[in-house]
Amino acid sequence: MSLLTVRDLTVEFPGPRGTVRAVDGLSFALERGRTLGIVGESGSGKSATSLAIMGLHAAARVGGSIELDGTEIVGAGREAVRALRGRRMAMIFQDPMSSLHPNHRVGEQIAETRRLHFGASRRRAREDAVRALADVGVPAPRERARDFPHQFSGGMRQRVMIAMALACEPDLLIADEPTTALDVTVQAQILELIAGVQRDRGLAVVLITHDLGVVARVADDVLVMYAGRSVEKAAVAELFTGPRHPYTRGLLGSLPRLDGPPGAPAPIPGNPPDLLSPPGGCPFHPRCPERIDGCATVRPELTGGAHPAACHLLSAPEEAAP
Amino acid sequence: MSALPLTPGRHAAPPPAGRSPWRLAGARLRHDRAALLGLAIVALFVLMALAAPLLTALNGHGPNEFHPEKIDDALAGAPRGSFGGIDAHFWLGAEPGTGRDVFSRMVYGARISLLISLLATAVATTAGTALGLTAGFAGGRTDLLISRVMDLVLSFPQLIFMIALVSVLPEANRTLELVLVMGFFGWPYIGRIVRGQTLSLRNREFVDAARATGMTRRRIVFHEVLPNLMAPVLVYATLTIPVNIGTEAALSFLGIGVRPPTASWGQMMSKAIGWYQVDPAYFVVPGVCLLLTVLAFTLLGDAFRDALDPRGGNR
Amino acid sequence: MIRYLALRLLGVAGVLLVICAATFTIFYVFPADPALQACGKSCTPERLAMLHHQMGLDRPLWRQFTDYLTGVLAGRTYGDGPHAVQCHFPCLGFSYQNDTPVWDLMMDRLPTTLSIAAGAALLWLAGGVAAGVLSALRKDTLLDRAMMVGTLTSASLPVYFTAMTLMVLVVQIGGLLPYSSYVPIGSDPVGWAKNLVLPWAALALLYAAMYARLTRASMVETMAEPFIRTARAKGLPERTVVVKHGLRAGLTPVFTVFGMDLGALLGGAVITESVFGLPGLGQLTIDAIDKSDQPVVMGVALLAAFFITFANLVVDLVYALLDPQVRYA
Numbered sequence: 015m016s017l018l019t020v021r022d023l024t025v026e027f028p029g030p031r032g033t034v035r036a037v038d039g040l041s042f043a044l045e046r047g048r049t050l051g052i053v054g055e056s057g058s059g060k061s062a063t064s065l066a067i068m069g070l071h072a073a074a075r076v077g078g079s080i081e082l083d084g085t086e087i088v089g090a091g092r093e094a095v096r097a098l099r100g101r102r103m104a105m106i107f108q109d110p111m112s113s114l115h116p117n118h119r120v121g122e123q124i125a126e127t128r129r130l131h132f133g134a135s136r137r138r139a140r141e142d143a144v145r146a147l148a149d150v151g152v153p154a155p156r157e158r159a160r161d162f163p164h165q166f167s168g169g170m171r172q173r174v175m176i177a178m179a180l181a182c183e184p185d186l187l188i189a190d191e192p193t194t195a196l197d198v199t200v201q202a203q204i205l206e207l208i209a210g211v212q213r214d215r216g217l218a219v220v221l222i223t224h225d226l227g228v229v230a231r232v233a234d235d236v237l238v239m240y241a242g243r244s245v246e247k248a249a250v251a252e253l254f255t256g257p258r259h260p261y262t263r264g265l266l267g268s269l270p271r272l273d274g275p276p277g278a279p280a281p282i283p284g285n286p287p288d289l290l291s292p293p294g295g296c297p298f299h300p301r302c303p304e305r306i307d308g309c310a311t312v313r314p315e316l317t318g319g320a321h322p323a324a325c326h327l328l329s330a331p332e333e334a335a336p
Numbered sequence: 337m338s339a340l341p342l343t344p345g346r347h348a349a350p351p352p353a354g355r356s357p358w359r360l361a362g363a364r365l366r367h368d369r370a371a372l373l374g375l376a377i378v379a380l381f382v383l384m385a386l387a388a389p390l391l392t393a394l395n396g397h398g399p400n401e402f403h404p405e406k407i408d409d410a411l412a413g414a415p416r417g418s419f420g421g422i423d424a425h426f427w428l429g430a431e432p433g434t435g436r437d438v439f440s441r442m443v444y445g446a447r448i449s450l451l452i453s454l455l456a457t458a459v460a461t462t463a464g465t466a467l468g469l470t471a472g473f474a475g476g477r478t479d480l481l482i483s484r485v486m487d488l489v490l491s492f493p494q495l496i497f498m499i500a501l502v503s504v505l506p507e508a509n510r511t512l513e514l515v516l517v518m519g520f521f522g523w524p525y526i527g528r529i530v531r532g533q534t535l536s537l538r539n540r541e542f543v544d545a546a547r548a549t550g551m552t553r554r555r556i557v558f559h560e561v562l563p564n565l566m567a568p569v570l571v572y573a574t575l576t577i578p579v580n581i582g583t584e585a586a587l588s589f590l591g592i593g594v595r596p597p598t599a600s601w602g603q604m605m606s607k608a609i610g611w612y613q614v615d616p617a618y619f620v621v622p623g624v625c626l627l628l629t630v631l632a633f634t635l636l637g638d639a640f641r642d643a644l645d646p647r648g649g650n651r
Numbered sequence: 652m653i654r655y656l657a658l659r660l661l662g663v664a665g666v667l668l669v670i671c672a673a674t675f676t677i678f679y680v681f682p683a684d685p686a687l688q689a690c691g692k693s694c695t696p697e698r699l700a701m702l703h704h705q706m707g708l709d710r711p712l713w714r715q716f717t718d719y720l721t722g723v724l725a726g727r728t729y730g731d732g733p734h735a736v737q738c739h740f741p742c743l744g745f746s747y748q749n750d751t752p753v754w755d756l757m758m759d760r761l762p763t764t765l766s767i768a769a770g771a772a773l774l775w776l777a778g779g780v781a782a783g784v785l786s787a788l789r790k791d792t793l794l795d796r797a798m799m800v801g802t803l804t805s806a807s808l809p810v811y812f813t814a815m816t817l818m819v820l821v822v823q824i825g826g827l828l829p830y831s832s833y834v835p836i837g838s839d840p841v842g843w844a845k846n847l848v849l850p851w852a853a854l855a856l857l858y859a860a861m862y863a864r865l866t867r868a869s870m871v872e873t874m875a876e877p878f879i880r881t882a883r884a885k886g887l888p889e890r891t892v893v894v895k896h897g898l899r900a901g902l903t904p905v906f907t908v909f910g911m912d913l914g915a916l917l918g919g920a921v922i923t924e925s926v927f928g929l930p931g932l933g934q935l936t937i938d939a940i941d942k943s944d945q946p947v948v949m950g951v952a953l954l955a956a957f958f959i960t961f962a963n964l965v966v967d968l969v970y971a972l973l974d975p976q977v978r979y980a
Binding site: 589 | 673955
């Protein structure tokens with residue numbers, strides 16, 4: 015059985031001007047010891063997905079099913095989900111500076127979860143925090159545990175976040191744009207660290223990013239999201255060598271590559287759709303360079319075995335037209 | 337106008353082209369019920385103050401006319417009749433002790449209250465903007481000096497020093513003295529804000545661009561920076577008015593505001609202290625006037641802030 | 652930290668010096684002749700000349716200022732020879748009305764003012780913060796809106812209006828409490844509190860309303876911070892998230908303002924005292940102004956300035972303790 019199974023997930027934000035459907039019928043499964051990269055532009059629903067898994071949505075309506083190791087999260091009681099958070103599943107965020115409490119010492123911030131979930135004593139939890147910092151490669155962890163977040167560099171802060179997330183030995187780690195706020199050189203180190211702990215501990219990792227380069231480096235599988243829907247799913251190598259959806263091809267085309275075709279990378283023209291009034295049919299059709307007749311009216315389903323994609327081009331063109 | 341159409345400053349200035357920030361703010365204000373309520377109350381009191389002679393002509397009692405027939409000497413001078421002596425001629429009753437018309441004193445009180453608080457706000461705003469702008473734009477030692485002075489004035493116990501200052505000033509023109517003293521203690525608040533805004537504007541691209549095209553310093557200050565400061569200045573000036581209304585009333589209440597027989601709300605409140613047990617109606621009139629004006633200007637200031645906030649924040 | 656403290660103390664000294672100079676200027680330079688004021692109604696030219704000399708007014712202005720400063724810092728002697736009058740530290744001069752040292756007069760009245768101020772401060776801090784936090788956590792609910800309308804209104808109420816309304820409703824109609832008078836806390840704590848409930852309430856209502864709004868804004872902002880999301884992601888119960896993580900960050904600005912308001916509270920106390928007829932520093936000031944007793948007014952102004960400056964210093968130091976970024980800057 016998969017560690018994480020997401021079925022037909024919807025996340026809706028009711029607002030004064032209408033309801034925004036941020037995630038629309040998303041399904042995927044993730045095994046222990048694997049890393050799934052979720053890729054998309056901002057507003058594609060990837061962060062809404064991760065918050066739904068963590069049960070952290072306050073104002074949103076979440077539908078469908080999310081099972082963590084057989085336990086249903088959607089619709090479960092607050093307390094039940096809270097007990098899983100930080101213990102069985104943990105999350106790290108984009109900006110490690112604002113994600114750490116500015117007035118609490120980092121050791122305390124890590125120790126807090128050990129006390130909470132394992133009932134550790136203060137002293138014991140403090141020791142655990144020092145070890146957790148050492149595990150993620152923070153030098154002089156005993157001394158640094160007494161420091162405040164602003165005394166750390168950006169990369170070190172993200173290491174602290176990772177130490178905090180891993181402190182209770184979770185099964186699932188969700189990393190939401192973990193390297194976006196960091197320098198390029200530090201990005202590589204942090205990705206290395208995530209890949210390392212993933213290998214050592216057999217974690218399942220959901221890596222959320224807009225950066226296909228990051229995915230190429232650490233993910234096993236990729237899920238491409240557009241306008242709250244999954245448009246393509248594949249193993250990393252397959253996606254990069256044979257993208258099936260025009261949107262994925264566009265993303266790859268906008269990526270500067272040494273081994274790619276000559277010529278400057280071309281960004282996808284146009285903007286992501288307004289989710290208050292999404293376009294009919296395939297949500298990507300207004301921007302799609304390979305658009306055909308049915309695209310504006312019929313919504314394509316995700317089809318195609320081990321490497322599914324949601325595009326009318328993949329079925330026979332004559333069948334696609336209504 | 338100028339030949340250089342490259343600045344947002346010009347578009348922020350009053351002659352608005354298309355969807356300027358001022359137009360947008362105006363549109364937002366028209367849909368803000370709190371702002372409209374505040375505006376209505378302010379308009380009512382301003383009209384009342386302007387039309388004071390007319391209004392008192394209407395009820396037939398000047399603010400300083402004594403009406404011994406309205407008070408009961410047997411009750412130590414409490415007004416005859418119920419609710420402070422309200423009747424067809426004394427719409428809000430009569431003043432205990434003297435029998436002066438409370439309505440007439442109220443409308444003349446509005447004159448003093450609004451005159452002093454608006455003028456004091458104008459003084460504080462002008463001085464604060466000029467000095468804040470100078471500090472922010474000149475930088476260096478000028479900035480240091482002005483900033484220190486602002487810190488210093490802010491660290492004075494303001495009400496006590498106002499009391500002290502007003503009490504030693506020669507009694508020439510009390511209204512002017514109050515305006516100047518309140519303006520003096522008020523300018524650093526606006527000065528600080530203007531300085532901060534100027535500092536952040538000074539290094540924006542459009543100011544750089546203006547500088548690069550060889551615009552003079554003076555032109556940059558008056559045509560590029562100042563128009564962009566109008567929004568925060570308007571907001572804080574509006575929020576300074578209720579503070580000044582309260583201060584003027586407090587000073588009059590303590591007996592160091594405008595001199596009798598000039599009517600002021602604070603003075604009425606102070607007089608009411610001796611009478612509230614016998615004639616509670618008397619303190620309600622100036623009290624409600626103060627409450628309403630302060631509330632109205634606060635509502636208006638808050639609404640301006642919300643409407644002009646470029647982030648559109650609704651905190 | 653030590654360096655920071657030293658710099659701050661130096662700054663405080665500078666501010667106090669300037670405030671002394673300002674006070675001195677207001678009272679010695681503006682009025683025509685302090686000696687004339689001191690001399691009183693039955694003044695003879697001889698007595699005036701004597702007072703002139705005794706008060707040091709025949710000396711150059713800058714000498715007068717240094718005399719004044721020396722008096723404040725170490726005490727001084729007025730006049731010389733058989734007429735010499737010793738004025739002990741901290742010397743703020745003598746009242747024109749009864750020749751009592753200003754310092755003694757003020758210390759006499761201080762307990763009343765402190766009683767009013769401390770009780771009101773406690774009341775408004777507790778009430779304002781509680782209301783603000785509740786409002787922030789229930790943001791955009793009916794409760795929140797009602798609270799915000801209520802606080803906006805009470806923040807616009809002048810203290811004396813609230814005071815008189817309370818006296819009419821609670822004392823006159825309700826008969827629940829006595830009209831306020833000052834009972835020393837030492838002799839009758841219950842009576843002390845009973846007499847001060849109304850002044851506290853009148854003064855606190857205004858500030859509590861402002862604090863509720865301030866707290867709400869700060870807490871709304873804090874609860875939207877990413878570190879609050881992190882705290883939830885750790886699986887902390889909501890109460891811990893709010894209390895340990897939210898309040899810790901959200902109340903820091905509130906306490907900063909509180910320190911500064913504590914210093915400025917004297918101004919509010921003046922008005923409260925004069926409505927309730929309590930014999931505090933405020934009453935002393937108003938009486939002194941009435942009688943043109945300038946040394947007393949000057950003394951109160953200086954004392955208030957000291958309070959504010961030290962309150963600001965304490966705020967800065969506490970802030971440095973609360974906010975690690977300041978501490979290590």
